[in-house]
Amino acid sequence: MYNKCEIKKGGAVVNKQELKKLVLEAIDTNQEEIIAIGRQIWENPELGYKEFKTAQLVKDTFDKYSVSYRSEVARTGVIGELAGKSNEAKVAVLGELDAVLCYEHPDADKETGAVHACGHNAMIAALLGVTIGLSESKVMEHLDGIVKLIAVPAEEFVELEYRQRLQADGEIEFMGGKQELIKFGEFDDVDVAMMIHSNSSSPDKSVFVGGGSNGFIGKTVKYLGKEAHAGGSPHEGVNALNAAMLGLMGIHANRETFRDNDAIRVHPIITKGGDLVNIVPSEVKLETYVRGSNLDAIIDANSKVNNALKGGAISVGAKVEITEIPGYLPMIQEEIMTELFRDNANQVVGEDNVYIAEKIGGSTDMGDVSHIVPSIHPYTGGISGTAHTRDYKIADEVAAYVVPAKCMAMTVIDLLFDNASKAKEVASNYEQVMSKDEYLKMWRDLTNN
Numbered sequence: 001m002y003n004k005c006e007i008k009k010g011g012a013v014v015n016k017q018e019l020k021k022l023v024l025e026a027i028d029t030n031q032e033e034i035i036a037i038g039r040q041i042w043e044n045p046e047l048g049y050k051e052f053k054t055a056q057l058v059k060d061t062f063d064k065y066s067v068s069y070r071s072e073v074a075r076t077g078v079i080g081e082l083a084g085k086s087n088e089a090k091v092a093v094l095g096e097l098d099a100v101l102c103y104e105h106p107d108a109d110k111e112t113g114a115v116h117a118c119g120h121n122a123m124i125a126a127l128l129g130v131t132i133g134l135s136e137s138k139v140m141e142h143l144d145g146i147v148k149l150i151a152v153p154a155e156e157f158v159e160l161e162y163r164q165r166l167q168a169d170g171e172i173e174f175m176g177g178k179q180e181l182i183k184f185g186e187f188d189d190v191d192v193a194m195m196i197h198s199n200s201s202s203p204d205k206s207v208f209v210g211g212g213s214n215g216f217i218g219k220t221v222k223y224l225g226k227e228a229h230a231g232g233s234p235h236e237g238v239n240a241l242n243a244a245m246l247g248l249m250g251i252h253a254n255r256e257t258f259r260d261n262d263a264i265r266v267h268p269i270i271t272k273g274g275d276l277v278n279i280v281p282s283e284v285k286l287e288t289y290v291r292g293s294n295l296d297a298i299i300d301a302n303s304k305v306n307n308a309l310k311g312g313a314i315s316v317g318a319k320v321e322i323t324e325i326p327g328y329l330p331m332i333q334e335e336i337m338t339e340l341f342r343d344n345a346n347q348v349v350g351e352d353n354v355y356i357a358e359k360i361g362g363s364t365d366m367g368d369v370s371h372i373v374p375s376i377h378p379y380t381g382g383i384s385g386t387a388h389t390r391d392y393k394i395a396d397e398v399a400a401y402v403v404p405a406k407c408m409a410m411t412v413i414d415l416l417f418d419n420a421s422k423a424k425e426v427a428s429n430y431e432q433v434m435s436k437d438e439y440l441k442m443w444r445d446l447t448n449n
Contacts, residue, residue, distance in 0.1 A: 016413060016417045016418075019139045020347075020410045023133040023137045023139050023406075023413065024348075024406055026134075027133040027405055027409065029136070030133075030136065031402055034126075034401050034405060037125045037128050037129075038122055038125035038401040041120075041124055042107070042121045045112075045114035045115050046099055046114055047112060047114045048098040048177065049075045049076055049153050049163065049166060050098075051153055052076060055071065055097060055151065058127075061131065061132075065132060067149070068081055069081070073181065074172070074177050074181055075166075077150070077152055078150075079150050079151070080131065080149040082135065082140050082149065083140065084140045084141070084142075084144055084146060084416055085140075086145070087145060088145050088416070089145040089191040089192070089416060089420035089424060090147075090148055090189055091145060091148065091191065091194070091416060091423060092147075092194070093147060093150070093193075093194055093412065094193065094194070094195035095120070095123035095127030096120040096123050096151075096152050096155040096195075097124060097177075098153060098155055099156070100387075100388050101115075101156075101158050102115050102389065102390060106390065117388050117389060117392035118156065118392075119198025120155070122382070122394070122400040126402075126405040127149060129401065129402060130412065131149055133405060133409040143416035143417060144416055144419045145191075145415070145416035147412055150181070152177040153180075154177040155176060155178070155365055157175060157176070157218065157328075160220070160287070160325070163175050174326055174443070175325060175326065175327075178365040178366060178368055178369055179328075179365055179368055182436060182440070183440060187372055190373050191374075191423050191426070191427045192373065192375070192415060193369055193370075193373050193374070194337065195366060196404040196408065197379050198380060198383045198400060199381055199383060200383055201384065203383065203395035203399075204396065204399060205353055206380070207348075207403070207407065208355050208356070208357035209333075209341055209342045209355075209357060209378045209379075211333065211358055211379075212293075212330060212331045212332065212333055212359045213331040213361075213364055214265070214291040214362065215295060215328050216291040216327035217289070217290045217298055217302050217325070218288070218324075218327045219289075219302075219305075219306075219323060220286070220322075221321070221322050222284070222285050223285075223286075223320050224283055224320070225240035225241075225243060225281060225284075225317075225318045225319075226280070226282055227275075227279050227280055227282035228279070229278065229279065230277070230278045230279055231278060237282070238316060238317050240274075240281045240282055241273055241274055241281040241284045242318075243284070243312045243315065243318035243320065244270065244273075247308055247320070248268060248286075248308075249308075251304075251308045251309070253308070254301075254308060258297075258301060262292050262293055262301075263293040264290070264291065264297060265291040266288060266290050266305055267288060267289060267291075269286065269287055270284065270285070271286065271287055288305070289327060290302045291363060306322055310322075326443035326446060328365045329367040329371050331367040331375075333370070333375075333377065334370070334374040334430065336422070337374065337411065337426055338376050340411050340414045341376055344407050344414070345378075348406045348407055348410075353381075357378070364377065371432075371433040372433070374427060380399065382395055382396040382397065382401070383395060383400060
């Protein structure tokens, strides 16, 4: 009788740990290529839905390792597949193509301000490291499933006006790349999903599992008043800036109603405050997110924020236009996969370097995926500095690019070994929060209200 970590293949026993050893050896053998991929993406940062060079690098790597793929999915996305000896389950491994805006960063693109100050170059390096490891080791011949390799566009919620133009032209519906992939049905056939993210201020070889993230709803706000001479006849005008300031004060007055455990964060900015100092402002624009740890709390806080914004307009006789923008949902970490990933991280970096992650206040569209498919989103080290700032940099290329590739490849083996029994266990224990149709209706209803 064979134990649960062994299967019989052609008269020989194949051990799961042996498969992991083979994939680790393949990743080590190709370590310099994986690091070179991370460097090349760092040196060529591109913003969301514009990741043409990075997508080409993914395609070139897939071609090199004979991975079948589809490109231009959700504009710039690339999706490859590695087939096992049977099709018992499908595991999605994701990485994000886009950079973030930070003009102050020394490595930022001088024209666009794009820079990989959130570590997405490490995500794609790790994704392609998984591809190389599974392909070169030939372990897929012993696994009962398919690995779906997804290079995702546009996770960073930036350049909203550009994306609104894409929406107006019918090229996208949603701001986030994973949202578009959900819409297109790319997760309909996926049983489980995983990706990693680099962890700020963690320069050593380290891994952080569990935790979660906030979700959010975005909005743009336009106050419309009436212009007048600010010195000579202000009584003839309607001051849109005063309306906006009262709206903001109304938001502040609601903060005491936000419960601590809901982690509500509202952080508006004024993007246009008027035209000239001697003209009563007739048009003022704001942008804000309403973040929170759960969807019910976000929706409740969003309603309070809208009431406050409307109240500011009513107070001075102005008008207000509020445009809701579907944001991202809170991240839900699947527990069985989290434990598998942690066990593998223990082998790669040592148990003393594996930590339980704290819940972060930021957001990711992997949260949207996690409401539909069981998912994990652990964090790995190799980074110094703070995300989205000028001091963010890769401190340890092996930790940033190679370690996550190893941890994810090993977890794929866990999930698809022995008739994909672990993947099936995860899927059978998962309580889906919403179906794809419910998900799409939720965001569309918000936008149309």
